[in-house]
Amino acid sequence: MNRFVRDFAMNKYLYVMMIPVIAYYAVFHYAPMYGALIAFKDYSPMKGIWGSDWVGLKHFYDFFNSYYFWRILKNTIVISFYSLIFEFPAPIILALLINEVRNKAFKRAAQTITYMPYFISLVVICGIVTDFTNADGIINRLFVSLGYDGQAMLQKAHLFRPIYILSEIWQRIGWESIIYIAALMSVDMEQYEASRIDGASRLKQLFYITIPGIMPTIAIMLILRMGNLLNVGFEKIILLYNPATYETADVISSFVYRKGLLEFGWSYSSAVGLFNSVINLFLLVMANYISRRINNSSLW
Amino acid sequence: MRNKIGFGERVFDIGVYSVLIVLIAATLYPLLYVLFASFSEANQLIVNKGILWKPLGFSLEAYKSVMRNPGILNGYRNTLFIVVAGLAVNLTMTALGAYVLSRKNVLWNNAFMIFIVFTMFFGGGLIPLYLVVKGVGLLDSLWSTIIPFAVGTFNLIIMRTAFMGVPDSLEESAKIDGANHFTILFRIVIPLSMPVIAVMILYYAVDKWNGWFYASVFIQSRELFPLQLVLREILIANATDGMSAGADAGDRFQIGETIKYATIMVATVPILCVYPFVQRYFVKGVMIGSLKG
Numbered sequence: 001m002n003r004f005v006r007d008f009a010m011n012k013y014l015y016v017m018m019i020p021v022i023a024y025y026a027v028f029h030y031a032p033m034y035g036a037l038i039a040f041k042d043y044s045p046m047k048g049i050w051g052s053d054w055v056g057l058k059h060f061y062d063f064f065n066s067y068y069f070w071r072i073l074k075n076t077i078v079i080s081f082y083s084l085i086f087e088f089p090a091p092i093i094l095a096l097l098i099n100e101v102r103n104k105a106f107k108r109a110a111q112t113i114t115y116m117p118y119f120i121s122l123v124v125i126c127g128i129v130t131d132f133t134n135a136d137g138i139i140n141r142l143f144v145s146l147g148y149d150g151q152a153m154l155q156k157a158h159l160f161r162p163i164y165i166l167s168e169i170w171q172r173i174g175w176e177s178i179i180y181i182a183a184l185m186s187v188d189m190e191q192y193e194a195s196r197i198d199g200a201s202r203l204k205q206l207f208y209i210t211i212p213g214i215m216p217t218i219a220i221m222l223i224l225r226m227g228n229l230l231n232v233g234f235e236k237i238i239l240l241y242n243p244a245t246y247e248t249a250d251v252i253s254s255f256v257y258r259k260g261l262l263e264f265g266w267s268y269s270s271a272v273g274l275f276n277s278v279i280n281l282f283l284l285v286m287a288n289y290i291s292r293r294i295n296n297s298s299l300w
Numbered sequence: 301m302r303n304k305i306g307f308g309e310r311v312f313d314i315g316v317y318s319v320l321i322v323l324i325a326a327t328l329y330p331l332l333y334v335l336f337a338s339f340s341e342a343n344q345l346i347v348n349k350g351i352l353w354k355p356l357g358f359s360l361e362a363y364k365s366v367m368r369n370p371g372i373l374n375g376y377r378n379t380l381f382i383v384v385a386g387l388a389v390n391l392t393m394t395a396l397g398a399y400v401l402s403r404k405n406v407l408w409n410n411a412f413m414i415f416i417v418f419t420m421f422f423g424g425g426l427i428p429l430y431l432v433v434k435g436v437g438l439l440d441s442l443w444s445t446i447i448p449f450a451v452g453t454f455n456l457i458i459m460r461t462a463f464m465g466v467p468d469s470l471e472e473s474a475k476i477d478g479a480n481h482f483t484i485l486f487r488i489v490i491p492l493s494m495p496v497i498a499v500m501i502l503y504y505a506v507d508k509w510n511g512w513f514y515a516s517v518f519i520q521s522r523e524l525f526p527l528q529l530v531l532r533e534i535l536i537a538n539a540t541d542g543m544s545a546g547a548d549a550g551d552r553f554q555i556g557e558t559i560k561y562a563t564i565m566v567a568t569v570p571i572l573c574v575y576p577f578v579q580r581y582f583v584k585g586v587m588i589g590s591l592k593g
Contacts, residue, residue, distance in 0.1 A: 007407035013481050014400045018412065021397035021451060025416055028448045031432045032424025038431075049431070094323065100316045112579070113324050116331070119575045120568050121510040123528045127535025127564060128330060138333060138351065170327065178586045202312050235513045239536055253426075260427040261517060273425030281422050 039271035052267075059271035068255060076251040079161060080229045086165050088225060090173045092218060095180035096210065100202070111181075114174025126239035129167045130154060160245040164236065179221070180214055187213035223291040230280050252276045338362055338561035345557055361555060362562035371534075372566065375527035378442060379509060382526055386446045386508040387501060393450045394500065398459035399485045402466075420453050426517075433518055444518035445511060445526070452507075455500055462496035463489050499585035502578055509571070527567060534563050 008015070034049070039059055041052040063069055094114065101107045117125070132139050133153035140150035153159045191209045200208070234253035241249035250258075252272065260269025333352055337345055341357035348356055366372055397416070401409055423429075429448065438444040466489050474484050490497060512528035519525065 004407065011403070011406050014403055014406055015408070017396050017481060018400045021393055021400070022412065022415070024393060024450050025419060027436065028429070028432060028450075029419040029423065031435075032428035033422070034424070035428030035431050036424040038428065097316050097320050097323075100312070101320065102313075106317075106320075110320050110324055112576070114327050115579065115582075116572065116575070117327060119506075119571050121512075121528055121531075121571075123510075123512050123531045123535065124564055124568055127531065127560070128334065130536055131560060132330065141351070170330075173323075174327070175586075178583055182587060201308050203308070238513070239532070256426055261430065266427050266431075270425055270427045273427065277422055277425060284421055 036270055036274050036277075038267045039274045041267060043267045043270075055267075059268045060275065062268065063272055063275065068250075071247070072250050072252050072255045075248060076230055076232055079164065079232050079251060082161055082165050083168060083232075084225065087169050087172070088222070090169050091176035092180050092214075094173050095177040095184060095214075096206065098177065098181060099184045099210065100206070111174065114177070116174070117171045118175035120171070122235055123239065125167065125171055126236060129163060129240065133159075133163060154240060154242065155244045157245045157248045160241065160249045164240065164249070168233075168236070180217060183214040183217040184210065219294065220291070223287050223294075226283065226287045226290075228280075229283050230276060334561050334564050338558060338565045340558060342555040342558045359558070362558035363566070365555065365559050366562045366566050371522075371525070371530045372527070372563065374523060375525055375530035378524060379527040381442055382445050382511070383505055383508045385442075386449075387504055389446055389450050390452070390455075390504040391497070391500065394452070394456050394459055395485065395490060395497075397451060397456050398463050399481070399489060401456075401460045402463035402489075416453055416456065430517060439518055440520050440524065442519070442524055442526075445508070445515050448514070449507075452504070455503060459493070459496060459500060462493045466492050495581075495584065498581050502581050503585060531563065531567055535560055 038049055038052065040054060040056060041049075042055050042058075043049065043052045047053075098107060098110055101110065131137055134140070135150050135152040137153075139153065144150045153163060187210060191213075192205060195205055195209060230252065232251045232253065234251060234257065237249055237251055237254045238257060241254065253276065256269050256273045256276065259265045259272065336352040336355045339355035339358055339360070339362075340348075340352070341359045342361065344356035400406065401412060401416075403409065433439055433444055433448055438447060470488055470492075471484050474488055479487070510528065512526065512532060515526050515529050516532070519529070
């Protein structure tokens with residue numbers, strides 16, 4: 001007890017400074033966790049969170065047995081997986097290309113221009129995407145001039161994922177390359193000197209020195225990504241999807257948003273959200289465990 | 301032998317440069333298209349079937365319509381408030397938390413850290429957050445986009461790491477001179493951590509500027525819409541009619557297209573003008589973040 005008293009006497013002003021921060025976390029992070037209890041109840045605003053009737057796992061059963069469960073789970077995983085395959089390597093390739101450029105001015109221009117789309121807000125990006133892909137938008141005009149039929153691309157379920165992934169790459173490739181460019185700068189120069197004396201071509205240097213040199217960075221980024229597998233950028237999906245594309249576009253978090261805030265199924269939506277949070281937590285713990293095993297680096 | 305390497309090198313260089321030039325063009329062209337289209341004559345743009353290399357004709361009509369639109373100006377004003385007030389709240393709260401958590405010999409700091417970091421990995425979800433915001437009476441207020449997001453946990457951790465790097469000796473001597481914690485925080489720790497603070501300002505400001513989702517959930521009154529929500533209506537829900545009032549139906553449709561492009565320009569150009577000056581802080585921020593992450 002003495003320990004606590006002494007600590008309090010010494011640090012009481014620090015604790016006073018901490019009050020607003022702790023209060024913030026209590027109200028806006030822990031209170032919602034308590035509020036997530038409505039996933040196990042039939043929430044009625046009149047009765048409040050605690051007063052509403054318990055229904056156990058009813059909403060979870062409803063969700064798991066519904067037609068939507070497999071659809072949104074599949075969409076979430078597929079979109080995540082596509083972005084892992086197509087979006088993850090893109091900035092690495094860009095960084096490697098920029099790294100091979102000798103001309104300083106060109107190098108700088110390439111970096112500045114490719115970073116630029118990252119600074120445009122998501123709403124504007126989606127506005128541009130919507131406009132370019134509509135039936136008489138510029139992309140369709142290109143297709144028409146090549147002899148294809150124009151179509152409202154965002155109304156086609158099979159085109160949603162390519163549009164999503166491509167615009168994602170367009171916006172983020174430069175920005176995400178920064179970290180690899182930095183890693184490339186720390187690759188040991190002596191290795192290049194030595195290999196040059198041995199007559200290695202630049203292509204050989206690329207595959208035997210440069211890429212192995214940034215492998216640890218790639219591994220860390222990959223692991224971080226695995227932990228976020230189910231965190232598909234739902235803000236963008238909400239901006240781009242529509243009932244015609246729900247079939248391929250609707251993911252867990254957009255479903256939570258629609259059911260909860262647009263259709264007022266608060267308890268049901270909270271159950272789906274809670275399911276998502278638990279899976280995410282599990283994935284993150286797994287990713288961290290793997291990272292600790294392989295890299296000796298972990299998030300905590 | 302020497303010649304052969306020279307030839308290979310040249311092919312390699314040509315390959316690198318051509319791929320990069322294609323990438324740069326692909327990044328830049330959509331933006332240029334928007335620029336050209338925004339200055340084009342509406343009736344020429346609508347019948348155009350090809351690609352734009354320059355504005356079709358020259359017209360400022362679309363920009364005039366955008367400037368006349370009270371929604372856009374109002375949105376700008378609301379966003380400005382959210383950015384400025386939001387930054388003040390974010391920085392104060394983050395600095396307070398980071399300062400306390402960076403002190404040594406504070407018995408409860410470990411518990412505080414666990415309490416805070418846990419929220420990065422688990423949350424109650426959207427609907428429970430909505431109920432809390434409703435419960436504390438923030439619904440339909442600009443503060444609903446500020447107070448519920450007062451501290452970014454990741455930013456807090458970054459700032460704490462920076463504060464820990466401030467040499468103890470400076471604080472010790474200040475303490476002997478009778479300085480209290482506020483003086484130490486504002487006179488010593490923050491001035492010595494300015495590079496990180498600059499990155500934080502940038503991160504928080506961008507976050508506030510771009511934010512639309514929680515505003516769309518928490519704010520109903522149209523006069524409180526931040527810029528991004530106004531943009532969403534114009535660009536994605538296609539609501540340009542209000543701005544082209546006065547024109548007949550056909551003209552309205554035509555000018556609606558150019559208005560969209562002008563709106564994009566008006567909302568984006570200020571950011572792209574600031575961007576070259578702050579770019580290096582962003583790059584620095586990525587580095588700091590990755591060291592920690």
